[in-house]
Amino acid sequence: MVTQSIAGPAIGVRGLEKSYGKLEVLRGVDFDVARGSIFALLGSNGAGKTTTVRILATLLKADAGTATVHGFDVATQPANVRESISLTGQFAAVDEILSGRENLVLVARLRHLEDPGAIADDLLRRFSLTDAGARKVSTYSGGMRRRLDIAMSLIGNPSVIFLDEPTTGLDPEARIEVWDAVKDLADQGTTVLLTTQYLDEAEQLADRIAILHQGRIIVNGRLAELKQLFPPAKVEYVEKQPTLEEIFLAVIGGGDTSDATGTPSGGRR
Structure with a gap:
């Protein structure tokens, strides 16, 4: 992973704009995310949350504005940004045929990391999945799958992790399991940008909350x-x-x- 000393915020966004034809999705978005904090981007469906995350993750180009992640510009230094982040989408991206441990080992090998087995065992322990590590993921509950998905995102020790509506479709008990996992990420020093439409989720997790409405941040604070x-x-x-x-x-x-x-x-x- 590329590292560099940064004095500013983990994420900095200024004047971000994005349109699809005549549809203006982002109309000048501004916010900062402090390192080691949980920042919730709250908004209704279609507010532009996922578009913002996709731009920050270098999967989409903004029409205007600037954004930095871990000190790197998303437009001019996309490779460095990708090496500094991890992105977890709305649905768990795990292989149900493999066991939980095999999923983790596979990702570690794809990242060419040393001792993939030790990395997998450590993450299973961190996310309270050790007892289920040898089981096929097809037998996991929704909360267990999501926790495994987040664990896979941490392989390579990214400085910033994007969680795009991580508890979509989960039952209340599974949501609490994921909340505990997200809190642990911040406790370990990882910066988390969380998008959600669940108001109680933002209330439970976030150090700061920004409300995105009609393409603009209209409120940002604790x-x-x-x-x-x-x-x-x-x-x-x-x-x-x-x-x-x-x-x-x-x-x-x-x-x-x-x-x-x-x-x-x-x-x-």
Whole structure:
């Protein structure tokens, strides 16, 4: 892996634009991601989350703007960017015929790394898959497959990992398993850019949250800062705090989130 000392953010994006014909997907996106943090890019379907990730991963060229990943420019230094990152898409890219350990060993060999078996065993341990390592992936639960997929993404020790809606289609228990794995990544010093449309996922995981709406970042901050954008809590019998879902809908102009009694729906009492 190519390494270099970087003083700035792990990811820096300025004025990113992308259109498909007359459809403007990104209209001047700006954000930074601190090293070793989890950054959630939150937005509805079609907001431009995956397009942003594909540009940062050098799979798509921007029409305008600049972006750097691990200090490398995605437009002029794509090879260096690719050696610094890993990308996990919306669906687990694992071979169901092979065992979990065989999947990991295969990727390590493809990367020409020394001692693929030791690398596989270490990742199985890190992701609590040691007992299932010899089993075919076809017998794994959804959460186990996703954890294996993320483990495969870490082979080669990438500095930055992109997780594009990693819990799509998973049940609640499997989602929690993946959340724990993502938290562990940040604890180990990996920078994580997470795209999601699940508001509770961003609330649980992210150090910072950016809301992408109609091709622009309209809010970017810590959860506590985002909560300050919401009207003060109403006090009836107990103080009520807004949920991230209420903040999201209020910020993007999603309409009145109150029910007939004047209490925001979906809130915590």
